[in-house]
Amino acid sequence: MAKTFERGISSIPGYKELTENMSIQDLPLPSELIIPLRQHIGAPNRRLVSVGERVKAGQIIGDSDAAISAPVHTGLSGVVREIGSRMTQTGQMEDCVVIEVDPEQEKVKYTADDVSHLTKEEIVQRIKAAGIVGMGGAGFPTHIKITPQTKIEYLVLNGCECEPYLTCDHRLMLEYADEMIAGARILSRVLDNAKVIFGIEVNKQDAIDLLKEKLKNEERMEVVPLDVKYPQGAEKQLIYATTGRSVPPGKLPAEVAVVVQNVATAKAVADAVIYRKPLTERIVTLTGDAAVQPGNYRVFVGTTLAHLINSTGGLKPDVGKIIMGGPMTGWAQKSLEAPIVKACGGVIALTREQLAAAQEYYACVRCGKCVDHCPMALYPNYIGMYAELGKYKQAQEWGALDCFECGICAYVCPSRRPLIEFIRRSKRA
Ligand code: SF4
Ligand code: SF4
Structure with missing residues (x-):
């Protein structure tokens, strides 16, 4: 029987049918990248490049000496055209490096290392150097999260994707299952062989079946099917659903010997540790009734909303609102300027008709x-x-x-x- 947490809501329509069967596709090359120097919770990075400088794909362009931070890299080669304040998905201005992208890109070859001999410290160092952050929306630096002061018993891999519309993690679990499992193994090693639990909602039965098959001989890895309920992907709710443990108010998951990582983060960890590949791209679900070509797209970090939308057929005339992130927790956009960042998994285009009902609000009627x-x-x-x-x-x-x-x-x-x-x-x- 599927597990779940207390309270929450299970009646939100999913709208996942728009994209859940759409395989991941590459976007055409953008002409520019706008890369925010801060894409994590923590101290801002200082820029490591100057205007006019030529940059290579994979090059680090921002870093910080602060304890809680994560460097940023460019995924494409080009020339730094501008460094300045730009609008980001939250509506706040952030320092960004604007790169004019070379129309011809030399393919960077990342070759696999034998990582069996690496110490825990060396693994953590590779994760830090690659700029890995929580890709489920939080953006917390991963190298900090996997080095708590207390003994960890469970590593919970978050495959809930409980927000309506989003399917990028679902597709990642289907199309990159081996890489994601490799990342989970690496993370478990850092956490002194913590038991791995994949928490996946039952509306992704194909992903549950696939992972169960791949993990059938793994003693320390388990798939836990979960009811479809929002917000099951939130850390405390997911920990309760998968382990039965309750994180006290104001405390972190490590308090109950658990660390949670998103499934896309696990895949990025495998890339970082095995291939020394920095986090410069991610899967984004473009969806909603006002999107002409809904789908799951592989997008370079720094790609503008305008490029994502225009290179996939644009928007329908009755578009009413664009949201970056999920429909429950994301941000409405005033323009198409904002860039995709490491923690952004969705772009949702809603029609005016869908919005009409939500324009006005009234006084509280104390319904509770x-x-x-x-x-x-x-x-x-x-x-x-x-x-x-x-x-x-x-x-x-x-x-x-x-x-x-x-x-x-x-x-x-x-x-x-x-x-x-x-x-x-x-x-x-
Ligand atoms: S948004 Fe905040 S206050 Fe509202 S239901 Fe969620 S946790 Fe509670
Ligand atoms: S108690 Fe007030 S604020 Fe809460 S749901 Fe009812 S009307 Fe809305």
């Missing part, structure tokens, strides 16, 4: 639905009410900082209150 469904057992109604009034101290007293922005409260609210926006406002304050 947001409270009933909040996976963190918060009171989103009060947080939202105080944040709307600009009373951010009170919003924080009601737990605004414990919210991980899953979006359920806004989804279930009959008054269509933009609770996520209120909570983010209060967090920023």
Whole structure:
């Protein structure tokens, strides 16, 4: 029987049929890359290149000496045209390196190393040097996450992809299963042979079957099928669903001897350690009723939204909104300037008709639905009410900082209150 966590919501329509059977395709080469120097949680990087400088594919272009940081690289060769502040997917301005891409690219050959002799420290160093961060949306530097101070018993590989529309992790599990398993093995080695659990929702039965077959002789690796429920991919909910352990409020998963990594991160770890390949590309689901050619595309980090959309047939005339990330936790875009970053797995184009119902919001009717469904057992109604009034101290007293922005409260609210926006406002304050 499939496992799950408490609370949450299982009735959100998936819309995954738009792209779940679409194999991963390469995009045509972009003419420029806009690469944010910070694509992780932590200290910003300093630039390591100058305007006018020629750069090679795979070259490091930004780094930091700070403990919590991750370097950035370019996936394509070209010339640095500009270094300056550009709009990113969150709507915030970040320092970016703009590279005019060479129209002819020399293929970089990454050859496999024998990694059996590597020490844990050497593995962690390779992961750090490749700029690996959590690719499920969090962007936390992986080399920090896999070196906790306490003994870890379980490494949970997150294959839930519980947000509607997104299918990039599903396709990655089907098309790169061996690489992902190799990455999981490497991560488990660093964590002193922690047992590996792949947590996958049952709407990806083909991925569950494939991995079960590949892991049938592995004593320390297991596939755990999970009910389809949102937000099962959030760390605390996934840990409870797969291991039955509860992470206390304000604590990290290591407190219950667990580390969680996204399946795409595991594949990137294999690339980094076995091939010394930096993280310069990722799979992105382009989808939604207003996208002309929905699909799963391999995209270089720094590729603009405009290039992704225009090189795949563009948008339908009735497009109403573009979201980067998932529909529950992502960001609406004002333009097509923002670049794809390491942690961005989706671009969703919705029609005006789909949006019409969500334009206006009303006063709270005290139905309590947001409270009933909040996976963190918060009171989103009060947080939202105080944040709307600009009373951010009170919003924080009601737990605004414990919210991980899953979006359920806004989804279930009959008054269509933009609770996520209120909570983010209060967090920023
Ligand atoms: S308050 Fe935060 S954690 Fe709770 S449902 Fe709303 S967005 Fe999710
Ligand atoms: S779901 Fe909306 S209307 Fe109901 S209590 Fe929460 S904020 Fe108020």
